[in-house]
Amino acid sequence: MRGNIFEIQHFSVHDGPGIRTTVFLKGCQLSCLWCHNPESIQVRPSELAYVDSKCVCCGVCFAVCPAHCHRVEGDKHVIDRQHCTFCGKCIHLCAGKALTLCGQEGISAEEVMEEVLADRRYYAESEGGITLSGGEPMMQADFVLELTSMAKQYGIHVAMETNACYDYQLLKEIKENVDLFLVDWKLTDPQKHMKYTGASNVRIYENIRKLHDEGRSILLRCPIIPGLNDTEDHFKKIAQMTAEMKGLIGAELLPYHNLGVGKIEKFGLEGQINYMTAEKPLKESVNRWIELCTAFGGRIINER
Ligand code: SF4
Numbered sequence: 471m472r473g474n475i476f477e478i479q480h481f482s483v484h485d486g487p488g489i490r491t492t493v494f495l496k497g498c499q500l501s502c503l504w505c506h507n508p509e510s511i512q513v514r515p516s517e518l519a520y521v522d523s524k525c526v527c528c529g530v531c532f533a534v535c536p537a538h539c540h541r542v543e544g545d546k547h548v549i550d551r552q553h554c555t556f557c558g559k560c561i562h563l564c565a566g567k568a569l570t571l572c573g574q575e576g577i578s579a580e581e582v583m584e585e586v587l588a589d590r591r592y593y594a595e596s597e598g599g600i601t602l603s604g605g606e607p608m609m610q611a612d613f614v615l616e617l618t619s620m621a622k623q624y625g626i627h628v629a630m631e632t633n634a635c636y637d638y639q640l641l642k643e644i645k646e647n648v649d650l651f652l653v654d655w656k657l658t659d660p661q662k663h664m665k666y667t668g669a670s671n672v673r674i675y676e677n678i679r680k681l682h683d684e685g686r687s688i689l690l691r692c693p694i695i696p697g698l699n700d701t702e703d704h705f706k707k708i709a710q711m712t713a714e715m716k717g718l719i720g721a722e723l724l725p726y727h728n729l730g731v732g733k734i735e736k737f738g739l740e741g742q743i744n745y746m747t748a749e750k751p752l753k754e755s756v757n758r759w760i761e762l763c764t765a766f767g768g769r770i771i772n773e774r
């Protein structure tokens with residue numbers, strides 16, 4: 471079984487307990503306006519990145535591209551990514567290292583495990599493991615099943631970041647391999663959820679409830695996005711969920727950051743992906759929401 475991944479990040483410390491190797495899988499069925507990995511959303515296996523400030527105008531990419539993807543319009547370097555076959559010719563010859571390819575098409579679960587196993591001694595020391603992230607890992611459920619089964623054979627702790635917005639049956643075998651689910655709760659209002667992510671949150675809530683009722687280990691991850699979800703009702707709901715579902719580890723409130731916005735230009739995603747910008751919430755405001763959740767009986771696990 472082969473999958474499409476866009477990054478393997480070593481020594482991650484924010485994607486579950488201990489030191490972790492995070493495998494980012496390509497493709498997501500949602501399109502959250504604040505996504506900090508917008509290059510992960512489209513299902514295609516790779517993305518061509520271009521950083522204009524690094525270009526030394528050597529002209530090689532214009533000459534070597536078999537699909538004629540590079541051209542100049544006015545004084546602007548324009549790339550027609552729709553016709554890019556990701557052959558890599560322009561990237562290898564780019565004098566300024568302005569061009570890079572993000573994503574590996576058709577990597578095998580064995581190849582991923584080989585990289586993961588290289589970090590294994592750090593897991594033992596820190597009680598870490600592997601985290602599957604994305605995109606949405608469950609978009610490649612067969613690959614995830616194979617990868618997580620292998621990880622379990624090696625006795626490696628498995629965490630999965632997921633939006634939980636899919637048929638619960640999809641998790642049937644995979645959930646037995648996952649030690650920790652990191653599930654997003656993004657917006658409480660179903661209409662707003664639909665508007666800003668492309669899907670309702672009704673099924674997400676149901677899936678969290680089902681995982682909880684089966685005794686799975688779950689941590690809610692809740693982005694704070696000023697102007698979009700920073701309302702009392704939303705944080706009261708988070709408090710209510712952690713209070714009602716006593717088996718939940720709790721909720722982690724994650725302040726919005728705008729790293730995704732720069733990637734829109736870098737990966738040429740303008741016009742293909744909707745996105746927004748917002749101010750990063752101040753520490754005081756994050757603390758205020760933590761206090762509100764706590765006052766309403768919620769379990770918030772943020773460090774302050
Ligand atoms: S990766 Fe290949 S097809 Fe894509 S722009 Fe570069 S040379 Fe052209």
Ligand code: SF4
Nearest residue numbers: 525526528529531564
């Ligand atoms: S090959 Fe690289 S440095 Fe040369 S023109 Fe193309 S992007 Fe710029």
Ligand code: SF4
Nearest residue numbers: 498500501502505605
């Ligand atoms: S679910 Fe996650 S990866 Fe998918 S669009 Fe939303 S933030 Fe991005």
